Amino acid sequence: MSENRLMVEATGLTKGFGSASTRLEVIRDLDFVVATGEMVAVVGPSGVGKSTLLHLIGLLDRPEKGRIVLDGVETDGLDGAVRAGLRNRSIGFVFQHHHLLDELDALDNVALPLRISGRGSRDARNRAAELLDSVGLAERTTHFPDQLSGGEQQRVSVARALAMGPKLLLADEPTGNLDRDNAERLFQLVTELHLKVGLTSIIVTHNEEMARRCDRIFRLAQRSGLSENVREI
Numbered sequence: 275m276s277e278n279r280l281m282v283e284a285t286g287l288t289k290g291f292g293s294a295s296t297r298l299e300v301i302r303d304l305d306f307v308v309a310t311g312e313m314v315a316v317v318g319p320s321g322v323g324k325s326t327l328l329h330l331i332g333l334l335d336r337p338e339k340g341r342i343v344l345d346g347v348e349t350d351g352l353d354g355a356v357r358a359g360l361r362n363r364s365i366g367f368v369f370q371h372h373h374l375l376d377e378l379d380a381l382d383n384v385a386l387p388l389r390i391s392g393r394g395s396r397d398a399r400n401r402a403a404e405l406l407d408s409v410g411l412a413e414r415t416t417h418f419p420d421q422l423s424g425g426e427q428q429r430v431s432v433a434r435a436l437a438m439g440p441k442l443l444l445a446d447e448p449t450g451n452l453d454r455d456n457a458e459r460l461f462q463l464v465t466e467l468h469l470k471v472g473l474t475s476i477i478v479t480h481n482e483e484m485a486r487r488c489d490r491i492f493r494l495a496q497r498s499g500l501s502e503n504v505r506e507i
Contacts (some may be wrong), residue, residue: 281442281474282308282331287340289326291316300326313468313475315485318494324448324478332444333361345441362391366435370447371428374419380406380430381415387437405433409463425456429463436471
């Protein structure tokens, strides 16, 4: 592990879904620590809680028990508005499905988080153009999602994830819908941007080959429907 300070310190996380009679406990007493600047992979079978873990770290959901500290900020007691502000400023998300808006071209899809944050149209679009150039799509700024290949759509989503200058990148199966060649290109791109931008990156993946190219690998194991503590391998 890097000797830098911790970017993510999650301890004793428990999260389940459903009522008492139908409750499914997905994560129980889970500890997870990532140092600033690391790129780590999280692997494990479907349904073991990998996406749930990312949602908790990304402040999209709250644990039932446990605590999460992000870059030194204790998040447990923060209200919804403060959590949303921290999430929007500090965390970038890339999902398996690109979630681009069909009615917006690539430039405006990337500029959207900036516009929502209050940035002016020209400033936001200039920043979006720079980001699209950084992911190799300088010539595709005016193309709409249905005019882009799957790999290009996912590169737009990476550019959008970086729009607010986040410290932490959370990627949930970012290559899951791509063929082998496009998956490799996207992973290389994420790796290059991780180093260039100075990110801390957590990547959920089923691709063991890509996972081995990260700084560390964590595996979520399943026992009787419950996740054991994350274990480094």
